[in-house]
Amino acid sequence: MTLRDDQQPDAGLRGGSQDPRPADPAKAATRWAWVPTRSLGPRHRDRIAAHLLGLDEQDRYLRFGYAATDAQIAKYVDLLDFDHDEVFGIFNRRLELIALAHLAFGSSPGENARGAMAEFGVSVVRKARGRGFGARLFEHAVLHARNRGVQTLFIHALSENTAMLKIARNAGATVERDGPESEAWLRLPPDTFASHMEQLMGDQAAEFDYQLKLHASNMSRILDTISEVKANLSKASHIAGE
Numbered sequence: 555m556t557l558r559d560d561q562q563p564d565a566g567l568r569g570g571s572q573d574p575r576p577a578d579p580a581k582a583a584t585r586w587a588w589v590p591t592r593s594l595g596p597r598h599r600d601r602i603a604a605h606l607l608g609l610d611e612q613d614r615y616l617r618f619g620y621a622a623t624d625a626q627i628a629k630y631v632d633l634l635d636f637d638h639d640e641v642f643g644i645f646n647r648r649l650e651l652i653a654l655a656h657l658a659f660g661s662s663p664g665e666n667a668r669g670a671m672a673e674f675g676v677s678v679v680r681k682a683r684g685r686g687f688g689a690r691l692f693e694h695a696v697l698h699a700r701n702r703g704v705q706t707l708f709i710h711a712l713s714e715n716t717a718m719l720k721i722a723r724n725a726g727a728t729v730e731r732d733g734p735e736s737e738a739w740l741r742l743p744p745d746t747f748a749s750h751m752e753q754l755m756g757d758q759a760a761e762f763d764y765q766l767k768l769h770a771s772n773m774s775r776i777l778d779t780i781s782e783v784k785a786n787l788s789k790a791s792h793i794a795g796e
């Protein structure tokens with residue numbers, strides 16, 4: 555299940571653009587292509603930290619509800635509990651983590667009244683926004699939460715966070731605004747055999763895609779090293795021949 559070039563997570567990105575939405579219909583179409591979303595574990599802490607540290611002050615404020623410092627982000631990453639929670643993301647061809655989500659189980663307000671709950675948090679690097687990655691990670695979270703028996707998905711967002719609230723509303727969540735802050739609640743359907751199969755197949759396809767990218771990245775590093783060695787050898791033989 556390899557993606558065409560125009561379907562790759564880093565295809566057609568408009569670095570630095572203020573308007574995150576795709577500029578043309580072809581780019582808009584990629585929003586509906588399959589996007590490999592991979593589960594992350596303790597060995598990805600460095601990549602997770604690099605992604606979060608790459609967020610500017612405004613994005614950190616939107617993501618965490620306060621402008622988290624580098625030290626606070628480092629602590630957050632250190633404390634991620636991959637056994638209890640789920641952390642997943644989208645990698646581009648260079649294995650840069652361009653979108654990251656955290657599904658935290660059982661730590662949300664109103665847990666008893668609303669049944670088993672999970673809280674969703676997400677960030678997408680600026681250059682990759684408006685391509686549907688935020689919404690894809692939300693769908694992924696819905697599926698995984700359902701399959702773990704969660705009944706309600708919770709999102710805490712600033713009321714100014716149009717994109718996040720739109721993702722939640724589009725999925726059917728109820729949004730309660732309390733001044734500068736908003737809470738969104740999405741009631742999830744129970745898991746089914748089909749939802750488990752969907753998760754299994756999606757996870758396997760994403761793992762396969764990741765391994766292909768890893769292989770391509772290793773090959774390119776080997777080729778770079780070979781050309782460097784060749785260049786040094788020819789320089790050395792040139793000097794020796796002088």
Ligand SMILES: CC(C)(COP(=O)(O)OP(=O)(O)OC[C@H]1O[C@@H](n2cnc3c(N)ncnc32)[C@H](O)[C@@H]1OP(=O)(O)O)[C@@H](O)C(=O)NCCC(=O)NCCS
Pocket residue numbers: 574575613614616617618674675676677678679682683684685686687688689690710711715716717718720721724
């Ligand atoms: C919120 C965030 C994750 C959205 O990611 P994204 O990949 O750009 O979102 P999508 O492309 O999936 O867009 C989702 C919806 O929001 C809309 N949208 C995106 N950016 C928007 C903007 N700046 N203004 C208005 N709507 C916007 C999209 O059009 C889409 O709606 P549609 O499907 O009805 O057209 C991203 O902006 C981000 O990382 N922000 C900083 C961190 C943050 O706010 N996290 C959320 C709090 S936990």
